[in-house]
Amino acid sequence: MTLSEEDYIKIIYHLGKGEQGTVSTNAIAEKMETKPSSVSDMIKKLSEKGLVNYKKYQGVTLSEYGIKVALSIVRKHRLWEVFLVEKLEFSWDEVHEVAEQLEHIKSEKLIDMLDKHLGFPQIDPHGDPIPSKNGEFKKSIKRLLNEVPVGKEGICVGVKDSSRAFLKFLDKNKIALGDSIFVVDKEEFDGSLQIKIRDVDIQISNQIASNLYLRIIE
Amino acid sequence: MTLSEEDYIKIIYHLGKGEQGTVSTNAIAEKMETKPSSVSDMIKKLSEKGLVNYKKYQGVTLSEYGIKVALSIVRKHRLWEVFLVEKLEFSWDEVHEVAEQLEHIKSEKLIDMLDKHLGFPQIDPHGDPIPSKNGEFKKSIKRLLNEVPVGKEGICVGVKDSSRAFLKFLDKNKIALGDSIFVVDKEEFDGSLQIKIRDVDIQISNQIASNLYLRIIE
DNA sequence: ACAAATATTTAGATTTGTCTAAATTTAATT
DNA sequence: AATTAAATTTAGACAAATCTAAATATTTGT
16 A cells, blocks of 8 residues: 555545545645545546545545544554653654554554553544554543543543633642543532542542543543 | 764774875775766765865875774764663674664764763774874784783684684683683793783783783774 | 676656646525 | 445556567677
């Protein structure tokens, strides 16, 4: 597979929201930052290679095989993102462009060993799930922290209350977007939570927890 | 710079033995696994871009700028090799192909942080020196272990005595090609050496040391 | 020094992925 | 249902990097 083909497959995968959806030529063109006519040409090629199902003027869907390829690219992309954040001190919002290049490196051993080196992570720095080697993965969902069950881990992806006071609190407690949060325990009495963040345990009130969004795995 | 241009520059650098030498079209063609006519075309392009000095039928040399570019590619290649061996458990003879791809990833921060993550290594798993960010590097030389000064580190790159008995000894003491060896101390009396290998100190006789080649940095 | 051998370059064609402009199909509006 | 608007495809062209075949330059051997 050429670099360009891989880009198309990945974009079709994302636009099709995982797998099903039919994707339009124009939508692909916009994401690829190219012209619809170029997309038509490329789709024809991908169709001949059995990567997509295609009927003229009717949009495309990924074939079984196309989905497999897409998942392997997504897997590589997300593993590299974890690497950049965990090992090279990148922040979660700096990793995309570089991972976009790294995802095209061809070596099965490389990815297997990277996966191992990172401790077989299940989510990337944006809270999205990392497909396993054979293409399985859990869907991720966005939940308020106070609704996350004990024993689950998630990535902090947003706030409900964006008041100055709340943001200040987060800053003081070193809670930032992109941080991984593990729910250690929940207090029945007042709904307060014990969470582990950057390897330290802290206690937060239910009110705080009900204003923080995590992305967790089902 | 395109991927192909980078490959040409790197090959011209290596064929020119570092920097000076004039490199022939045919030699480049062979290394690039392409035809001399294609090389002619590409050299013309590289010349227009100021990367090489070129006179028809007279071969090419890298320009100042070309050397700079070459060193940056070599730096990336060798840092990735260290990463693969040190962090992902690749063996020294498996890394080349993958590093060949990784060297083309474009991100200054990536390389800076990788360098830091690896502890600013000076030699790669083959014992070759890693250029610094601004293109400086020491030449590497091959020395018998018993001639390596105390306090120096090198990579085991070969044996002088390849007898069964000697190889067995090496195997028993877990000394293998590609291992990094640090000379801790030298005993005046009998010329025996204390070396550190894979973080353990061992004692070896002068006779052993005089049959093992290391690649060290000047 | 000259012919033969070798190395290098030019000319013209090919492939991949792209483009513009024009044609065609589908969707939307009245 | 007819017409306009939007989306999609086709046709023909282009740049990058390559190729083959032919032309030209350089080197070598005697």
